[in-house]
Ligand SMILES: *[C@@H]1O[C@H](CO)[C@@H](O)[C@H](O)[C@H]1NC(C)=O
Ligand SMILES: *[C@@H]1O[C@H](CO)[C@@H](O)[C@H](O)[C@H]1NC(C)=O
């Protein structure tokens with residue numbers, strides 16, 4: 229049963245990693261996108277991957293979500309924005325790795341805290357990634373697949389769904 233358990237753990241880890249590969253982040257959590265919050269603190273316990281989504285919640289027209297480069301972020305300048313929205317519900321899907329910078333372009337708001345920098349890594353489940361060591365995928369996939377069969381037969385997929 230030891231190898232079965234090991235395979236099941238591998239499957240759990242793999243399925244949780246896949247689930248984590250596309251996370252929707254509610255920026256600022258219940259506080260939304262507003263002045264007076266520290267979004268650096270908000271990001272500090274989170275990791276962001278390609279495919280994840282940021283949802284900015286704020287009063288329409290009262291703020292903007294303006295994607296800028298590092299210069300714009302550092303200077304609180306939206307003059308060379310990459311994208312801009314003030315709809316009140318801005319959804320940004322993080323499609324490329326690297327650091328993505330967002331500010332509010334209403335005068336004074338960026339200086340008042342409305343600046344967000346997220347470091348985006350290649351997702352573990354991404355098909356575009358190059359970070360999986362050669363051999364690792366092939367080595368783990370076969371026991372994971374056989375574990376699916378065994379786990380299904382054992383009726384173990386219900387607790388599996390609850391695990392994540
Ligand atoms: C957005 O913010 C408003 C006002 O703060 C709040 O009532 C609402 O629940 C928030 N929506 C989401 C999806 O967080
Ligand atoms: C940001 O964009 C501006 C305008 O295109 C450019 O002059 C500046 O060098 C860029 N900064 C960075 C860090 O890429």
Ligand SMILES: [Cu+2]
Pocket residue numbers: 262263290291292332333334337338342
């Ligand atoms: Cu604002």
